[in-house]
Amino acid sequence: MTAATHHATGCLVCGAELTYLPASVPMACALCGASHPSAARCVAGHYVCDACHSAPAKDVIERTCAATDERDPIALAVRLMRHPAVKLHGPEHHLLVPAVLLAAYWNVRGEPGRKADAIREARRRSEPVAGGFCGLQGACGAGIGAGTFVALATGSTPLAGPARGLSNRMTARALDVISRTDGARCCKRDSFLAILAAARFSREHLGVALPARGPACEWSASNRECLADGCPFHAPAAPR
Template sequence: MQRCAEGKTALLDTLECLMDLEGVPMHGPVHHFIVPAALLTAAAKQSGLAAEILEQKLHTASQRAEKVLPGFCGLWACCGAALGCGIFASVWLEANPHQEQHWGTVNLFTAACLAHVASVGGPRCCKRTSYLALDKAARLAPERLGVGVGVFSKPACRRNESNKACRKEGCPFYPVKT
């Protein structure tokens, strides 16, 4: 994780580095943490947050993301990447279930990310949903959370050959052959 935080300035670079870590599968619940980790790291860089505080926030996000079960997207109808955006928002704002101030903000943030992910349709692809969720979160964070995370530049997927269920041209990140 540390390797992905150091020297990376773009949100997409951090996300790609996390996805490239050894042992990260094509699909799976690790993406429920990768998304908030990339967002927290980017927000910390943009805001000048101390490294120790970022580590605490990453630890909290990890604990929360572990509770989002595999297959949550299809079985409970809420994509873990979108929930990861909500975890980021909640951890960043230090929201909790008893607060009036941030409770609605973090839920609306999550809902917007989920709607963006859902608008593209299935079947699940944890890489695609991570890209979509970060795209929406990057556009919403400055206004809704008061922190920038940088611009999310649209990637060309380089993992499509590893995904047996890849939608190919039906995916907004499928590489265009020129």
């Protein structure tokens, strides 16, 4: 069973089976943090509110990133990618990349109150970056998302000096690593590469260390163009 089908039927956070209590009790949503009475949660204890359950991808990404206290942008990205609204490939990844980076950045800096506005602005800036930019314009939207993260973290504008330089250098670094796989687009691989490049860049140039490590990919089996052993995140299939 692939991650996509697994999470479509089980827990949206971890894929485990759901269990039902005899009566509703207050539960905090594992995605947006809102508290609601519910009788359903997964065997690992995750409850997902109705709004997060049925929201479109960009709403799920924005709500989750604005509410989370997660400091690891890769862990946050994987959690979002398991949500059935986030498709295997698609322009929602152009928001996902800057949103998980901004959430982790402001959480590590101890200023979580600055996340929501920044993530809303990242969403606005991601809208013109259409699906297929990677192969059609030669600029992968995940790489552009890393540059958007640095632009928002530094307050860059077209008139800024060093901040504009840093933002463009971030996009260049991310696009460079993305280009080097020489493979068909994979929004999982390219998002992970952009996030890892941004975590390195944040430590070196912004003085903020984001804990991030390359994950073991859960989506290989559902991706027809998967590079398999040619992808840095490819993991052998789990025993069934």
